[in-house]
Amino acid sequence: MLYGQNTDMKLRIQFTKHGAMKFIGHLDTMRYFQKAIRRSGIDISYTGGFSPHQIMAFAHPLGVGTESESEIVDIEVNSLNGNRAEMTDILNAQMSEGFTIRDIRLLPDNAANAMASVAAASYSVRIISSGPQIDYERAVKAILDKEEVLILKKTKKSETMTDIRPRIYKLSYRDECIHMCVDASSAGNVKPEHVINALYQAEENALFDGRLKIVRNEIYGRLDSGELIPLIDLGTDF
Amino acid sequence: MRKLALSDEILLSIDKPARYIGGEINSCIKDKDNVDVRFAMCFPDVYDIGMCHLGIQILYDMFNSWDDVWCERVYSPWPDLDKVMRREHIPLFALESQDNISDFDFVGITLQYEMCYTNILQLLDLGGIPLLASERGDKDPIVIGGGPCSYNPEPIADFFDIFYIGEGETRYRELLDTYKACKAAGASRMDFLKKACRIPGMYVPCFYEEKYKDDGTILERTKKYPEAPDTIRKEVEMNLSDTYYPTKPLVPFMQTAQDRVTLEIQRGCIRGCRFCQAGQLYRPVRERSVEYLKSIALEMLDSTGLEELTLSSLSSSDYSGLEELLDFLIDECNKRHVNISLPSLRIDAFSLDVMSKVQDVRKSSLTFAPEAGTQRMRDIINKGLTEEVILHGAAQAFHGGWRRVKLYFMLGLPFETDEDIEGIGELCNNVAMTFFDEIPKEERREPVQIVASTSFFIPKPFTPLQWAPMGTEEEFVRKAHVCLSGIHSQLNQKRIKYNWHDTKTSELEGILARGDRRLSPVILEVYKRGQIFDAWTEYFNYETWLEVMEQMGIDKDFYTVRERSDDEIFPWDFLDIGVTKRFLLNEWHNAQKGIVTPNCREKCSGCGAAVFGGGICFMDRTQI
Numbered sequence: 001m002l003y004g005q006n007t008d009m010k011l012r013i014q015f016t017k018h019g020a021m022k023f024i025g026h027l028d029t030m031r032y033f034q035k036a037i038r039r040s041g042i043d044i045s046y047t048g049g050f051s052p053h054q055i056m057a058f059a060h061p062l063g064v065g066t067e068s069e070s071e072i073v074d075i076e077v078n079s080l081n082g083n084r085a086e087m088t089d090i091l092n093a094q095m096s097e098g099f100t101i102r103d104i105r106l107l108p109d110n111a112a113n114a115m116a117s118v119a120a121a122s123y124s125v126r127i128i129s130s131g132p133q134i135d136y137e138r139a140v141k142a143i144l145d146k147e148e149v150l151i152l153k154k155t156k157k158s159e160t161m162t163d164i165r166p167r168i169y170k171l172s173y174r175d176e177c178i179h180m181c182v183d184a185s186s187a188g189n190v191k192p193e194h195v196i197n198a199l200y201q202a203e204e205n206a207l208f209d210g211r212l213k214i215v216r217n218e219i220y221g222r223l224d225s226g227e228l229i230p231l232i233d234l235g236t237d238f
Numbered sequence: 239m240r241k242l243a244l245s246d247e248i249l250l251s252i253d254k255p256a257r258y259i260g261g262e263i264n265s266c267i268k269d270k271d272n273v274d275v276r277f278a279m280c281f282p283d284v285y286d287i288g289m290c291h292l293g294i295q296i297l298y299d300m301f302n303s304w305d306d307v308w309c310e311r312v313y314s315p316w317p318d319l320d321k322v323m324r325r326e327h328i329p330l331f332a333l334e335s336q337d338n339i340s341d342f343d344f345v346g347i348t349l350q351y352e353m354c355y356t357n358i359l360q361l362l363d364l365g366g367i368p369l370l371a372s373e374r375g376d377k378d379p380i381v382i383g384g385g386p387c388s389y390n391p392e393p394i395a396d397f398f399d400i401f402y403i404g405e406g407e408t409r410y411r412e413l414l415d416t417y418k419a420c421k422a423a424g425a426s427r428m429d430f431l432k433k434a435c436r437i438p439g440m441y442v443p444c445f446y447e448e449k450y451k452d453d454g455t456i457l458e459r460t461k462k463y464p465e466a467p468d469t470i471r472k473e474v475e476m477n478l479s480d481t482y483y484p485t486k487p488l489v490p491f492m493q494t495a496q497d498r499v500t501l502e503i504q505r506g507c508i509r510g511c512r513f514c515q516a517g518q519l520y521r522p523v524r525e526r527s528v529e530y531l532k533s534i535a536l537e538m539l540d541s542t543g544l545e546e547l548t549l550s551s552l553s554s555s556d557y558s559g560l561e562e563l564l565d566f567l568i569d570e571c572n573k574r575h576v577n578i579s580l581p582s583l584r585i586d587a588f589s590l591d592v593m594s595k596v597q598d599v600r601k602s603s604l605t606f607a608p609e610a611g612t613q614r615m616r617d618i619i620n621k622g623l624t625e626e627v628i629l630h631g632a633a634q635a636f637h638g639g640w641r642r643v644k645l646y647f648m649l650g651l652p653f654e655t656d657e658d659i660e661g662i663g664e665l666c667n668n669v670a671m672t673f674f675d676e677i678p679k680e681e682r683r684e685p686v687q688i689v690a691s692t693s694f695f696i697p698k699p700f701t702p703l704q705w706a707p708m709g710t711e712e713e714f715v716r717k718a719h720v721c722l723s724g725i726h727s728q729l730n731q732k733r734i735k736y737n738w739h740d741t742k743t744s745e746l747e748g749i750l751a752r753g754d755r756r757l758s759p760v761i762l763e764v765y766k767r768g769q770i771f772d773a774w775t776e777y778f779n780y781e782t783w784l785e786v787m788e789q790m791g792i793d794k795d796f797y798t799v800r801e802r803s804d805d806e807i808f809p810w811d812f813l814d815i816g817v818t819k820r821f822l823l824n825e826w827h828n829a830q831k832g833i834v835t836p837n838c839r840e841k842c843s844g845c846g847a848a849v850f851g852g853g854i855c856f857m858d859r860t861q862i
């Protein structure tokens with residue numbers, strides 16, 4: 001219905017980032033997508049001026065070393081190159097090993113921008129520890145039972161103690177992984193590392209000093225009802 | 239998934255891990271069991287610098303277009319990773335397969351600047367390949383060098399089995415076929431090298447010896463293998479519109495020095511500036527056709543998705559189809575929201591018009607390269623740019639809205655006097671004066687900014703100034719101060735900013751550029767003392783070099799400050815670049831007399847490059 005129509009449309013792209021691609025930083029991932037979109041022939045909109053930029057916004061930066069099952073980037077296009085499945089294929093044809101386009105959806109015109117929409121994210125964390133081994137199940141239970149979990153949050157300017165307990169929405173231990181769903185909004189972002197540190201503190205009063213293998217599973221937005229919904233599901237089929 | 243040579247733990251502990259993972263868009267993966275020749279193409283500097291190098295991309299593309307060859311890339315591990323690799327005994331690997339380079343048939347190393355010589359040894363050492371060619375056995379890869387510095391390969395002769403002299407497009411197929419035949423016949427390394435040296439363009443250094451006179455200059459060059467050729471003529475690709483070009487260039491994952499599509503429009507330069515090595519090495523001028531360039535430009539934009547395109551040549555303004563090409567490119571790039579950068583354009587009405595279409599004039603700066611401060615000096619170096627032309631161009635530019643002007647000069651040119659150096663300040667001041675004369679007060683809200691940069695003249699092989707003495711470090715420092723006070727004495731000194739290039743780096747570059755085989759042990763020892771990445775000021779340590787040279791009894795002044803006599807035999811004389819030594823000597827004499835030589839388009843001066851049978855030498859001058 002929208003084919004060939006020349007109006008700005010917002011598309012939401014969901015992709016995975018695995019293997020060697022976890023070493024590509026956030027800014028480089030953005031540049032990677034800009035080039036991939038050019039190669040694909042997707043009719044993306046540009047800003048004006050002498051160095052025009054593609055209209056593109058990533059939901060949440062992913063740290064170097066972290067893999068992801070579900071990253072979100074929104075783009076604006078002038079026209080569609082095909083339906084949802086076709087456009088997914090078109091963009092997938094430009095991906096290098098480690099990046100896969102899972103889905104592309106059409107966003108309603110009044111959709112909030114990707115970054116502002118982010119409410120939460122879920123992660124699976126495997127601990128490759130060299131330090132003290134703790135009983136994760138017990139530690140998870142201890143955290144969930146607490147009213148307050150204080151962690152030291154460092155910013156460039158200051159160090160403050162903050163309570164992250166209200167922002168841990170889900171926490172469990174299974175298959176040798178810590179699974180969590182935490183606040184990922186710009187105001188209250190909780191890093192998976194914060195939660196792991198809290199687990200160690202709860203159990204041993206020891207500091208974690210091993211290595212983590214982190215996978216982001218999903219990025220969520222929040223419906224008016226207060227319910228969390230995967231960001232990709234805020235878009236529709238086309 | 240491809241398995242990486244480095245563990246996650248290591249990759250996460252070093253700076254920019256994306257340098258080492260390979261897998262970039264348009265990189266080439268083949269089955270190693272289905273190829274006959276594995277070629278590791280090395281750039282002896284960090285990935286960020288080497289990745290975009292056009293020469294490597296051309297060869298990479300050419301090799302991989304052949305089914306029996308797999309060419310992969312290698313860059314110098316940055317010092318952080320270098321340490322880890324040595325500590326944990328991790329052998330150097332190629333990016334594509336992540337396999338150890340010692341398993342390859344060839345290790346090719348591009349020689350872009352002298353300051354990368356210790357990095358050559360780093361690559362070989364980390365790769366587990368004996369540093370000295372004489373110590374390599376039948377199982378070791380053939381180490382082959384190419385690129386600008388192979389035009390004086392002698393200081394690094396000990397480390398290479400072969401140097402490929404000239405442009406890579408022409409003879410690699412023959413070399414690899416010879417290699418394959420030798421391999422199939424079970425021939426030894428030496429047998430292969432004996433065959434290889436008979437292929438045009440191939441220089442096998444172990445077949446030659448230098449003998450020296452008491453004064454240290456070369457007495458003669460003798461052959462240890464009688465069948466080896468006396469001279470080696472450079473290879474040139476004469477048809478640049480029907481040859482290899484990487485229409486699917488590699489696209490890095492990380493930001494590199496130049497993230498753009500490079501369109502090489504021609505090779506060579508008609509101008510013959512007497513200090514310029516490239517201007518002599520790549521003669522004769524050969525253009526690619528406009529049609530060919532149009533088609534490959536679009537192909538490259540489509541295959542990479544890069545957002546910038548740049549023209550590459552020594553002097554783009556001299557390209558005969560420039561107007562037609564630029565009209566086309568500006569149009570296409572606009573459609574695709576791609577930026578164009580136009581380096582090496584002469585400033586005139588045409589180029590200003592073009593530049594105003596592709597850049598924000600208020601934010602961009604104009605570049606002039608007068609190279610010397612006075613006309614006398616510019617005549618000596620055969621730089622055709624006059625003060626009148628510069629000021630006229632600047633005036634037009636100021637009217638066009640430009641406010642920033644960069645001027646490039648050299649200090650330490652032969653026959654230079656302090657007046658010539660002070661002329662730099664005067665010329666800069668005159669550019670500023672032009673601004674105030676031309677631009678009415680009400681349009682001067684944004685003030686004019688002039689940046690003068692000086693580098694130190696380094697005499698290079700195969701230039702008319704190869705006989706000239708180079709300045710000492712102390713002289714350079716003094717000259718930079720003369721230049722600075724020359725600028726400070728100007729009326730508009732507040733509008734002029736002055737930068738100068740590091741003197742120590744220049745001196746070492748000067749030693750290596752005109753060096754001979756006696757420097758190989760020096761480079762080896764400096765490397766053994768831990769020196770790498772000399773091209774990076776933060777890692778360059780000139781003290782080590784001076785120490786080693788002193789301990790080995792090498793007099794650096796012999797290579798730098800000494801004026802060569804007309805009949806001196808140079809270490810690189812056995813190479814034939816087409817341009818004759820007789821022509822260069824004549825040019826050196828013209829320099830002494832301040833006589834200007836016309837460019838190839840005005841008149842042929844009979845430099846010798848016509849032996850290649852094409853290019854500008856055979857164009858009808860009444861038509862151009």
Ligand code: SF4
Nearest residue numbers: 838842843845848855
């Ligand atoms: S032979 Fe003549 S035209 Fe050809 S490069 Fe030399 S000087 Fe120029």
